[in-house]
Amino acid sequence: MKSINKLLVAPILILFASYGIADEIHPGKEKSETCTGCHAIPGYNNVYPTYKVPKLAGQHSDYIVSALKAYQKEERVHKTMHANAIALSDKDINDIAKYFELLK
Ligand code: HEC
DSSP: OHHHHHHHHHHHHHHHHHHHHHTOOOHHHHHTHHHHHHHTSGGGBOSSSOOBOOOOTTOOHHHHHHHHHHHHTTSSOOHHHHHHHTTOOHHHHHHHHHHHHHOO
């Protein structure tokens, strides 16, 4: 019985191992979790108050970087996005921007 178990377990472990590599977590994924609360919602309308939220998935990373830096410096004025951008480091911004560019 034991040897049969081993025969079954080995391929399952290999499967999990290769899945782990393929699904390697992008550094921007975790950092963008608060963002996707607004930016990944169906129809891109915030629930309340109702306003349009720009779609970020597939957006050019350069554009996202410059938009976030503009919100930080309040060159682009938007209270909510200023609040979201202000705590991000340059590395956070780059990671998040690259992550959103990869999303479809
Ligand atoms: C509470 C909802 C909310 C959250 C959370 C939020 N955003 Fe936004 N975001 C908005 C809205 C609304 C706009 C449109 C603002 C404007 O008109 O300038 C916007 C605009 C943007 C833009 C400019 C897009 C464009 O097409 O010009 C970028 C880039 C962006 N957000 C990135 C982020 C990132 C990165 C985070 C997380 C760190 C984040 N946002 C979190 C609501 C949100």
